[in-house]
Amino acid sequence: MKLLVELSCRLYEKLISFHEDSLQYRYSEEMQLVFRESLTQASKYGFVAMARVWADVLADLITLLGPVYGAKIGILTASIACSSALILTAALGFCTIGPVTVVHGYSVTQVDTIPGRKDRLVTIPGDGKIFLSCWEPREIHGIYTVILATGRGIGDHTGWVPLQTEVSKFARVCSYDPLGAGKSDPKPAKTNPEEANIDVLVDEMHTLFKAADLPRPYILVGTSAGGVLARRYETRYPSEVGGFVFADSAHEEQEWRDAAIAPSFSPGWNDAKGLRDEGMMQPGEHLTWHDDVPMVVLERSERAPYEAFPNLTHTQVDGINDAWHSFQVDLSHRSKYAQLRIVQGAGHRMVMQKPEAVAEAVKEVADQMLER
Amino acid sequence: MPNTHEQPTGIAELLPLSPVVFFVLFALADGEKHGYLIMQQVGVLSDGKLRMGPATLYTTIQRLVDQLLVEETDKDAGGRRRYYRLTSSGQELLRAELDRQAAVLRLARDKKLMPMEDAR
Numbered sequence: 001m002k003l004l005v006e007l008s009c010r011l012y013e014k015l016i017s018f019h020e021d022s023l024q025y026r027y028s029e030e031m032q033l034v035f036r037e038s039l040t041q042a043s044k045y046g047f048v049a050m051a052r053v054w055a056d057v058l059a060d061l062i063t064l065l066g067p068v069y070g071a072k073i074g075i076l077t078a079s080i081a082c083s084s085a086l087i088l089t090a091a092l093g094f095c096t097i098g099p100v101t102v103v104h105g106y107s108v109t110q111v112d113t114i115p116g117r118k119d120r121l122v123t124i125p126g127d128g129k130i131f132l133s134c135w136e137p138r139e140i141h142g143i144y145t146v147i148l149a150t151g152r153g154i155g156d157h158t159g160w161v162p163l164q165t166e167v168s169k170f171a172r173v174c175s176y177d178p179l180g181a182g183k184s185d186p187k188p189a190k191t192n193p194e195e196a197n198i199d200v201l202v203d204e205m206h207t208l209f210k211a212a213d214l215p216r217p218y219i220l221v222g223t224s225a226g227g228v229l230a231r232r233y234e235t236r237y238p239s240e241v242g243g244f245v246f247a248d249s250a251h252e253e254q255e256w257r258d259a260a261i262a263p264s265f266s267p268g269w270n271d272a273k274g275l276r277d278e279g280m281m282q283p284g285e286h287l288t289w290h291d292d293v294p295m296v297v298l299e300r301s302e303r304a305p306y307e308a309f310p311n312l313t314h315t316q317v318d319g320i321n322d323a324w325h326s327f328q329v330d331l332s333h334r335s336k337y338a339q340l341r342i343v344q345g346a347g348h349r350m351v352m353q354k355p356e357a358v359a360e361a362v363k364e365v366a367d368q369m370l371e372r
Numbered sequence: 373m374p375n376t377h378e379q380p381t382g383i384a385e386l387l388p389l390s391p392v393v394f395f396v397l398f399a400l401a402d403g404e405k406h407g408y409l410i411m412q413q414v415g416v417l418s419d420g421k422l423r424m425g426p427a428t429l430y431t432t433i434q435r436l437v438d439q440l441l442v443e444e445t446d447k448d449a450g451g452r453r454r455y456y457r458l459t460s461s462g463q464e465l466l467r468a469e470l471d472r473q474a475a476v477l478r479l480a481r482d483k484k485l486m487p488m489e490d491a492r
Contacts, residue, residue: 019427023434029405031426033453037408038426052423140429267446310438 128185156182217242
């Protein structure tokens, strides 16, 4: 049943991308959360109840997207009809399309390296069992592990699947569910790992990697607030980390800097404890972190749209977008090897939208790390 | 009793409310809630007759937030979950819709289309 819930949640995450951009941008995480809760609740009453949740989702899709896609399907049908007519007349010899008549055969390239996937529950004495999923190619070059950092910025390991698939073509790559998320045991005190103190999460990661005996050094990949988590990990365990990839990473100074642009955008900017728990800087404090290791900073090309923030003026949204860019530039000065790259067509959910681009950055960091 | 209170400009144009909008506002009438709670409350209030998926729920919330009828609260701002509550305009709109429904019921009762106890 739990597996069915997980699979459904993954499928639902994909379905969200069909909805309008502004809905996705503002509410995709919450929609996933609501779906997960509805389905988990329904799973207690059996398959019929779960099917009813899915029926609601499908009804959503038809009601909200029917009119939009209906028009597109109309155009598509018309163009298919036109092209079919052309191809048919050409095939029957009534006319010729283009100057050549050579037909090229093509084949779909199969990925040669089918990753070896090993999922396991690692027991952390006193805490519980943590789900760890490590994938690796048939041949591994070099001893290191790519860690997809979870606990901030991404809900559980399922969010990493597209990227993990790409990276596992060339490296051992592991994702996990922090205590309280996905397939791991619940956390005794707090249930949502996103709300836990960042140092508690870092300790949990460290214990997990050690217990699972993951080969070091680690290349840490963090997205959104996961970037802050990855940097905190390095601060605590510097000798274990050999490189970083930040995928549209958050920045430790963003709370107070954004509050200066639009206070309502960053309501927790002067909540000292909240900031400490999140690993963020207190108002006016500056990030001093620096680590001269291979590092790629990936920034989204798509700016947050005005309609995503109806309570902010256009100038404020512009300011928030500009600040976000300046954070990425700043991060790219945090190692002498760091590079900043804009990922075309990517929004904040870059790891889902452009997994190939992120995987390419991981490959580069890995190659540089092995050369050193 | 006839509807005596003054409706703010624009409120009347939003009436009658669609069932989804009405029940989302109704669900928020007794205090702030996050998405899943709103969804559950809509189920309870509509006696299980109105069901919706997360996308319909959040499309509605998005529209209500944009129209300043519902607002996000500061509660739990650090987490992924946001809480929503009615603004004063949202409360006005809900009250106007309830008044409208009450007026329809009264009319039905006057025309003897409904027994007295059902109309109460």
